[in-house]
Amino acid sequence: MPENTAASTSGRALRLGVAGPVGVGKSSLIATICRSLAQEIRLGVITNDIYTDEDARFLRSAGVLEPERIRAVETGACPHTAIRDDVTANLLAAEDLEADFAPLDVVIIESGGDNLTATFSPALVDAQIFVLDVAGGGDVARKGGPGIARADLLVINKTDLAPYVGVDVEKMVADGSAARDGRPVVSLSRTNASSVVLLRQWVLDMLAAHRAGTHEPQDPGPMAPHSHLDEGGQAVLHTHDGSAEHSHTHSH
Numbered sequence: 293m294p295e296n297t298a299a300s301t302s303g304r305a306l307r308l309g310v311a312g313p314v315g316v317g318k319s320s321l322i323a324t325i326c327r328s329l330a331q332e333i334r335l336g337v338i339t340n341d342i343y344t345d346e347d348a349r350f351l352r353s354a355g356v357l358e359p360e361r362i363r364a365v366e367t368g369a370c371p372h373t374a375i376r377d378d379v380t381a382n383l384l385a386a387e388d389l390e391a392d393f394a395p396l397d398v399v400i401i402e403s404g405g406d407n408l409t410a411t412f413s414p415a416l417v418d419a420q421i422f423v424l425d426v427a428g429g430g431d432v433a434r435k436g437g438p439g440i441a442r443a444d445l446l447v448i449n450k451t452d453l454a455p456y457v458g459v460d461v462e463k464m465v466a467d468g469s470a471a472r473d474g475r476p477v478v479s480l481s482r483t484n485a486s487s488v489v490l491l492r493q494w495v496l497d498m499l500a501a502h503r504a505g506t507h508e509p510q511d512p513g514p515m516a517p518h519s520h521l522d523e524g525g526q527a528v529l530h531t532h533d534g535s536a537e538h539s540h541t542h543s544h
């Protein structure tokens with residue numbers, strides 16, 4: 293496989309990951325991007341659901357893109373594996389979409405979103421957005437994690453809810469910025485048109501940088517160790533330490 297460098301990938305679609313915990317509004321944000329850009333650029337979407345294609349069905353029913361341009365990858369119990377350690381199913385889905393609708397400008401990939409620290413491998417995406425919402429609490433941005441600190445864009449979502457949950461959006465954005473070493477942060481609500489314009493412009497700028505070969509895909513770093521229940525209901529400690537073989541270690 294050719295090295296995934298900007299020079300070798302600028303001829304194909306920009307692959308853009310969207311990660312973040314369940315319910316922060318990833319599918320809705322993707323619908324918003326599609327709604328605001330589908331007339332201008334050629335888009336495709338891939339969703340990663342644990343056992344269903346619910347996100348893909350939501351996006352198809354949103355009517356923002358031809359239904360055929362939205363594909364689901366079913367990930368099984370460990371959805372972050374499919375965006376980080378073994379990205380084969382997602383790479384094949386992206387290549388299929390790009391071949392079926394050639395030429396595409398952007399393929400957006402939604403993570404299964406089970407964990408605050410899940411990030412995409414740079415072998416799968418050229419750039420990634422990490423999403424938090426104000427309803428998750430104002431502290432989350434400060435607590436950090438690889439996605440918050442080093443994703444190409446941090447989105448603080450659902451700002452329309454801030455008054456109801458007692459969160460100071462400006463402070464949450466400032467905390468996020470402080471954790472990010474100057475990387476961009478956008479506060480977003482699907483009901484706030486000027487915030488949607490900022491998101492839209494970020495996507496267009498990233499696409500331009502991808503095409504020019506000036507954007508280098510970054511690895512935000514591995515997710516924190518965490519545990520899952522295995523098929524037998526046993527807790528299994530799961531680490532993503534960046535080695536080729538990710539380890540599954542029984543915690544007891």
Ligand SMILES: Nc1nc2c(ncn2[C@@H]2O[C@H](COP(=O)(O)OP(=O)(O)O)[C@@H](O)[C@H]2O)c(=O)[nH]1
Nearest residue numbers: 314315316317318319320450452453481482483
């Ligand atoms: N108030 C508000 N709700 C939103 C916004 N974006 C998404 N939601 C709601 O948040 C919930 C979770 O959204 P979804 O996109 O499915 O989140 P995902 O699990 O991260 O994909 C849904 O009920 C959405 O309608 C927003 O900007 N404002």
Ligand SMILES: [Mg+2]
Nearest residue numbers: 318319347402
């Ligand atoms: Mg979703």
